[in-house]
Structure formats: C-alpha cells, structure tokens
Amino acid sequence: MKKIALIGILMILFFPIFALAQENVLGSIDQATVVAILAAFGIGVLGITEVLKSILKVSTWSDFARAAAGYVISLVVSAACTAYVLLTSSKWALGSFILYTIVVWAEANGIFKAVSGIVKKHA
Numbered sequence: 001m002k003k004i005a006l007i008g009i010l011m012i013l014f015f016p017i018f019a020l021a022q023e024n025v026l027g028s029i030d031q032a033t034v035v036a037i038l039a040a041f042g043i044g045v046l047g048i049t050e051v052l053k054s055i056l057k058v059s060t061w062s063d064f065a066r067a068a069a070g071y072v073i074s075l076v077v078s079a080a081c082t083a084y085v086l087l088t089s090s091k092w093a094l095g096s097f098i099l100y101t102i103v104v105w106a107e108a109n110g111i112f113k114a115v116s117g118i119v120k121k122h123a
Contacts, residue, residue: 028099029099029100029103033086033089033091033100034100034103034107036085036089037078037100038081038107038108040084040085041081041084045074045077045078045081045104045108046108048077048081049070049074049077049108052077053070056069056073058070058073071109074105074108074109075101075105078101078104078108079097079101079105081104082097082100082101082104083097085100086100
C-alpha cells in the first residue's frame, strides 16, 4: 500500500515537470525571472532550504522522512521566493506563481534538468 501511495505522489509531482519540459511550453517562462528567484535573498533557494533543514535537524530523521522533508521544505522555500520576486517585480499572477514555483522547485532539486534531458534524448 505504501508503494502505491508513493508512486501516486511521485506521479502527481512529476507530471507537471514532464509538461514543462516540452519546448513549446518553456517559451513563456522568462529565464531571468527564474534566475532571480533561484538567487533570492542572496543565498538562494538551495541555501535557505539547507538552513531550514539544519534548524529542523532533518539529518536525524529516517531515510524516507528525510527525503520527503527535503522536497517539502524546498517546495515551500521555492513558493516563498517566487512570491517575493513576483510581487517585488510587479509580475504577480496566480498562474505565473504556480508555473514559476514548479520550475524553480524542479530546478533546485535537479529534477528539471533530468527530465528535460530525457525528453530531448527521446525526441
């Protein structure tokens, strides 16, 4: 039962990434905005995520909990940084927020590069 739930969760998380990895969808994403979000607050999404993981002492948790917490913390940080950059640059729209949050989260976790590489390889 746990394996089925895990597969379901992974499919829900990765489906938007496969959709975003298509070339025609990426044309609407401003790469400068993605870079600004990834570098938010000077230390970036990865730095903020690592600081929060150390504060919460995630390294002492079990393997599954540690992995899940890493992705959840990264998603929350990605959403917060995305909201900050979009609000300060006057580009706020709910669709943009969702799209950029998914792209930044995937990029910060290395998922976007892996999926886009797979898509290009099989295209």
